[in-house]
Amino acid sequence: MSVKAISAYPETGWGMPFSNFFDGSVKIDNRAKNGRSTKTFIAEGLWQPVANNMKKGDYLIIQFGHNDEINTKASYTTESDFRNNLTRFATEAKSKDVKPVLITPVTRRKFDTSGKVVDTHIVYAQIVRDVAAKNNIPLIDLDSISMKYLQKLGPEQSKLLFNRLLPGENPNYPQGKEDDTHFSELGARKIAELVLAQIRIVQPDLGARIVKEKTSPLNNGMNGNEN
Amino acid sequence: MKIREIFTGSFLLIATVLPAKHINVYMIGDSTMCLYDTDRLPLTGWGMPFADYFDSSVTIKDEAKGGRSTRTFLSENHWAPIVDSLHAGDYVLIQFGHNDEANEPQFADRYTPLADYRKNLVKFITESRSKNAIPVLITPVTRRNFDKNGQIKETPSSIQSCKGSWRFSESTGY
Numbered sequence: 481m482s483v484k485a486i487s488a489y490p491e492t493g494w495g496m497p498f499s500n501f502f503d504g505s506v507k508i509d510n511r512a513k514n515g516r517s518t519k520t521f522i523a524e525g526l527w528q529p530v531a532n533n534m535k536k537g538d539y540l541i542i543q544f545g546h547n548d549e550i551n552t553k554a555s556y557t558t559e560s561d562f563r564n565n566l567t568r569f570a571t572e573a574k575s576k577d578v579k580p581v582l583i584t585p586v587t588r589r590k591f592d593t594s595g596k597v598v599d600t601h602i603v604y605a606q607i608v609r610d611v612a613a614k615n616n617i618p619l620i621d622l623d624s625i626s627m628k629y630l631q632k633l634g635p636e637q638s639k640l641l642f643n644r645l646l647p648g649e650n651p652n653y654p655q656g657k658e659d660d661t662h663f664s665e666l667g668a669r670k671i672a673e674l675v676l677a678q679i680r681i682v683q684p685d686l687g688a689r690i691v692k693e694k695t696s697p698l699n700n701g702m703n704g705n706e707n
Numbered sequence: 708m709k710i711r712e713i714f715t716g717s718f719l720l721i722a723t724v725l726p727a728k729h730i731n732v733y734m735i736g737d738s739t740m741c742l743y744d745t746d747r748l749p750l751t752g753w754g755m756p757f758a759d760y761f762d763s764s765v766t767i768k769d770e771a772k773g774g775r776s777t778r779t780f781l782s783e784n785h786w787a788p789i790v791d792s793l794h795a796g797d798y799v800l801i802q803f804g805h806n807d808e809a810n811e812p813q814f815a816d817r818y819t820p821l822a823d824y825r826k827n828l829v830k831f832i833t834e835s836r837s838k839n840a841i842p843v844l845i846t847p848v849t850r851r852n853f854d855k856n857g858q859i860k861e862t863p864s865s866i867q868s869c870k871g872s873w874r875f876s877e878s879t880g881y
Contacts (some may be wrong), residue, residue, distance in 0.1 A: 489759050500745045651760045665756070669749050694746060 481586075482512035488651060489551040491643040491659070492668035494586065494675065501676055506689045509533075515549035515683050517555035518565030527569070529690030536577035539686055542569050543622065546661065549604040559607060566611045574617075581683060584623035586671055589642050589660035591635045597627045618682035625674050641667030727764040733789050733840075735780060735831065736802035738773035738831060739848050753848070776806035777827030778819040784830065801831050804847030808862070863865035 482493040499508035500518035511530055513521070521527055521544070534540060544566070548557035557565065584605040588597040597699040599605070605623040612619035630638045643664050663671060680687030734740055734754045741752040758767035770789060772780065780786055780803070793799070807819035819827065828844065835842040852860045 486759050490756070497749070500748050663750075691746065 481510070482514050484514075487652060488683075490645075490650060490664050491662045492665045494663060494668045494671035496672075497669040497673060498672035501672070501691050503689050506686070509543050512543070515547055515555060516544075517546075517553075517557045518544045518562055518569070519548065519557040520555045522565060522568075523706050531572050531576075534573060534576055534578045538578045539683060540569065540573040540578050540580045541545035541583065542566065542580060544587060544605040545601055545608065545623075545677060546588075549585075549601065559603065562604060563607050563611055565616060570611065570615055570617050574615075579618075579683060579686075580687065581618050581620060581679070582608050583620045583675070584608045587626040587630055588623045589630060589638050591630075591638075595635055597631045599623065599627060612659065620675060620678040620682060622671070623680075625678070626671060629670070631672060641670060643667075725834050727762075729764050729766070730796050730798065731766050731792075731794065732798040732800065733793070734759070734767065734769040734771050734800045734802075735786065735789065736771040736800070736845070737775055737805050737847075738771075738837070739805060740769065740800075740802050741771035741773050742769050747854045771802070774817060775803075776804060776809075776817040776819045776832070777803045777824055778807065779817055781827060786834075790838065793835065793838035793840040797838075797840040798843045799835040799840055801828065801842060802845035802847060803821065803828070807851075808847075851870060 483496055484491050484493055493510070493512060493514075495508070495510040495512055498508060502508060511526060513526060516524070516526065528539070531538040543564070546667040547553055548562045550556060557647045566582065570582065573580040585601045585608070587597065587602045590600055592598050601623050605621075608623075609619060609621065611617070630641070633641070641663055643657055643659040643662045645653045648654060649656065676687075676690055678691065711827060713835070734757075736754075739752060740754045742755055743750050743752060752769070752771060754767070754769035754771055758769065768789075772785060775783070789799070802823070805881075806814070806817040807824045810818050820844060832842045832844070849859065850862050852862060854860050
C-alpha cells in the first residue's frame, strides 16, 4: 500500500496509483510503510500523528496483516493484539467522527500445483472481517477480491502484477527479483482499481469524489488515435 | 615547495569530489513517449518511468507530444526552443514515426512523406550536433498487432519509417 522510494521502483504500493483517482476535493495522505505490522506501526510512533491529525469528515483506510501474521518476524503481532490494534485504529477514528474502512490483506501470488490460488492470510484476514462486523465498520475484503482476480489471470499472467524482474532488466535490481508480495506499477494500479470499485460501495460519499470521465474534446475525440 | 605540494594536494582532492557535470536529456517524439497529466492515467508514455532511473546529474526533459509527427513537431515550434537551450554534452532522444506514417485521410494533419521524415530526422540530428549535443535515434516502438498465428506483425508503414531512421543512422554513423 505504501509510497515507495524511487530507488525501489518499479515496486509500487497500491496506494500510489490509488491517490490519482480522486477529484480535487480529496487529499490522499498515505502513511503506510513497508514491513510494518499494527504492532510496529504503533511502536514506531507512526500511528499517533495520524490519530492527532485526522479530523471530522476524514476517512481512515486500514490494511495490515502481511507483517503481523508471520511469527518469525520481529513485527509479529499475536492474533489478539492484531484484533485489539485494528479495533483501536477504527474506534479512535470513530471517536473523532472520522470514517474508518477496514481492508483485509491483499493476496500474495501463491498458486498450488493445480493452479489454484492459495489464501496465505486465512487467520488474519478473518480477524479483520470479525473486527469490522463486531464494530460495524465498512469492510473491503481485498484478500478475497484480489485472490479471485489472480485466479482469473492464472499463475503466468499474474506474474506481471508483481515486482518480478530478470537479471539486467531493471537498473534498480541488477540481480533480478522474484517478488510475489510487492506489486509492479501494473499490479498496484489493478489493485487500486479493485479497491476504488469497493469504495463506491462501502463509502459512497467518498466514492462520489472519485474522478469522472472527462468529456473534453481531448478525451472524446481521440479514441486511441492520438499517437 | 611545501606550499606548492599543499596546493597540488588540494587541487587533486577537489578534482576527485567534483560531481559529474550536470546534463539534460531531451526527449522528442510522440504519444508513446510523452508525459500525461494525472487525469489521463493510466495512459503512460515510456518517458515517464524512464526518468526515474537516472542519478541526480541528469535532468530528463520529456518534450514529446501526443499526435505529433516530425513535421508537426517542427511546424508547431516545439523543436526550435529545444535547440536554443541545448548545451554541449546534452542528449537528444528522438523517436517519431507513428504519426508520420499515418497516411489515412483522417490523419492528413500529421502525415509526413518518407522523404520529409528523413529530412526532419536529419534536421534534429544536425542541429543537435551543432550545439555539441548527442542525438540518439529510436525506431518507433511497436504496436500490439498479432497475426492469426500469434506472430507479432510489424505495422506495414512502420517498416518504411524504421528503414528511414535506420538508413540515415547507417549513413551518418549513428
